[in-house]
Amino acid sequence: MDVGSAIEIYTSVLGWMLYDRIWETLTDTGLVYLPFIGLVVKNFAKPYVAQGANGAAETSIRMMEMDLIAMFTVAALAGAPMITLKIGDLGHTTPCGGPSVTGANTRTTYDQAFAAIGGQTAVVPVWWYGVLAIASGINEAVIASVPCTADIRTLDYRLDNTRIQDPELRRQVQLFANDCWLPARSKFLARHDALPAGYPPDDIDWMGSRYFQDTNGYYGNGNLNLALRASEEIPGFSYDAARDTEYQAGFIPINGRPECKTWWQDGVNGLRRRLLATIDPDVLTQSVADARATNPTETATSVEDALIRKLFEQERGQLAAPANRSDGSTPSIWSQFTNELTGTVSGAGLTFEYLTWQPKLYALRQAAPIGQSFILMAIYLLLPFVLVFSSFSLGTMLFLSIVLFALKFCTAIWSLATWLDTNMIRALGLEWWKYQYDVELGTATLVANLAAGLTFVVIPLVWFMLLGWAGYQLGNGLNAAVKNTIDPAASGADRGARMASNISTRGFSSLISRGK
Known part of the structure; x- marks a missing residue:
């Protein structure tokens, strides 16, 4: 029975x-x-x-x-x-x-x-x-x-309750926000630039911004001396003498300090790949299927970015107190931006209701x-x-x-x-x-x-x-x-x-x- x-x-x-x-x-x-x-x-x-x-x-x-x-x-x-x-x-x-x-x-x-x-x-x-x-x-x-x-x-419940469990990955996300995303966003706002057509209006409001990845001078820079890079050595990224010039001659560290674009996009140790791996495979498969059912031209990459964005927003409160830089300082711009965005969302009442x-x-x-x-x-x-x-x-x-x-x-x-x-x-x-x-x-x-x-x-x-x-x-x-x-x-x-x-x-x- x-x-x-x-x-x-x-x-x-x-x-x-x-x-x-x-x-x-x-x-x-x-x-x-x-x-x-x-x-x-x-x-x-x-x-x-x-x-x-x-x-x-x-x-x-x-x-x-x-x-x-x-x-x-x-x-x-x-x-x-x-x-x-x-x-x-x-x-x-x-x-x-x-x-x-x-x-x-x-x-x-x-x-x-x-x-x-x-x-x-x-x-x-x-x-x-x-x-x-x-x-x-x-x-x-x-x-x-x-x-x-x-x-x-x-x-949806599984996705909403997905959290970054790996302490090292959490530390790297905090570092990336401090070293790459927030400086890039501050630069964009200071220049009073406008997002080109094809980018969503909130694209720069999270660290996986496509505009910051695509545009020279933000996550990537043709001049390595001016590129935004990690402030600390990141496991999985090897030392590059042409890029990592902070060290004395003859000293070769175990790990290097990658450029932000590489740090995010690397297919093995990149933050995007590692964050995507924390999401339930069933959630990933179904979200791609639903997205393509709504819009046949939707790409798997854009859906994956949306899932990582949602994970990032859910972790925002935990990341509000980022890890200190190697010099012991903590950038105050992170707290300012977090309070600004949280106030906007709370004003709409959407996050609370959901x-x-x-x-x-x-x-x-x-x-x-x-x-x-x-x-x-x-x-x-x-x-x-x-x-x-x-x-x-x-x-x-x-x-x-x-x-x-x-x-x-x-x-x-x-x-x-x-x-x-x-x-x-x-x-x-x-x-x-x-x-x-x-x-x-x-x-x-x-x-x-x-x-x-x-x-x-x-x-x-x-x-x-x-x-x-x-x-x-x-x-x-x-x-x-x-x-x-x-x-x-x-x-x-x-x-x-x-x-x-x-x-x-x-x-x-x-x-x-x-x-x-």
Whole structure:
């Protein structure tokens, strides 16, 4: 049987194991038989009070026939454990051709966390096993009908939470910002230059600026003596006597001080290549595919630059206190520029809104299957009490069946919601792999986030309300049908008893009269 998530494999078996223990306890203590005793007392007492001694027995027997049939049916099908369930009998298949896993081998941390129940088994009543099997089959059919698409929300979350983990790489990024980018940007602003056509208006606002790379006098310079270079020796870049003239004759350092353009673009040790390597390959592949779907002329290089730019913006706060130069000084222009740009973005309110919604939606999506599995487990272990306290009501059994089906079907609803969320992001023109700074794009992002919350929360709530109402009506209708079946029989027995009583009374009176 397939379940909605890897954790549900373990919570399902645990829930039914507890069900077995509770059912066994109720049986051993005799509490499970109390509804039957109550049925006998009720069906004898009620006709006796209503009809007196005449005809009460026959009416009681007819009323008990239908009640006992219904109660024994519920107790046998939905109460008594019958079908063995093991961890290995349950599995989970990731949609759209994803991997399939089974219990005790989900390749997740759940295998170790729930190892204590790995070798144990549970026994499930026939009715509930059938309900869960049907629900799983319907889920699989619906999920298979949903078109396959990349989960952009998850990929975006991974990208937003990517950070530079290598201390040496972080140090080099700080040095590059101090030695190359900020001096180049200051030079550009001091000359009051204008960006040529073909460069985005914010191109110079990050250290991978294409203009600074393409234009002589910024990251690169035909005159090595005037070129912007690293202020320290950089591992991976060899010493060049024509370039690294700071050293005394005869001294050859282990590493050299590369020119900014080489430092950024080198295909082996360059910062661009190393920063790109920190980004999830799935994110890189999907972002290139989405970019080309929007604009067929988009190049992989421009998309890669956009991803590195977004990583840079996310790290900006951590880089706000750059490493000191070799002479111990720290350029103040970095802090000035950081405060200026941060103030602009904060004024638009875009960064705050985005960072507030994104982790919440991701956490909601991750927690939803876990919460679903816990709720199902709680229902499983509470079923014995509900069945006994409801006197093995057929209507209650059907109502609970609909509740279980509704909870299980949430897996299919969330699969559809994921597809809708991904395509809403695309439909609103959100280039999720880019750093978003435009206010209109911020509005579109907010709309996409609100739509995601609607599909993942409100639609399941509406589904529960509709199906709960249907289940309630079904239970009431079934109880009414049973009642309508019993009442005519009881009324008929009552009328028959009265007729027999009247006939016997008249006959007895006639005999007395003749005797006189």
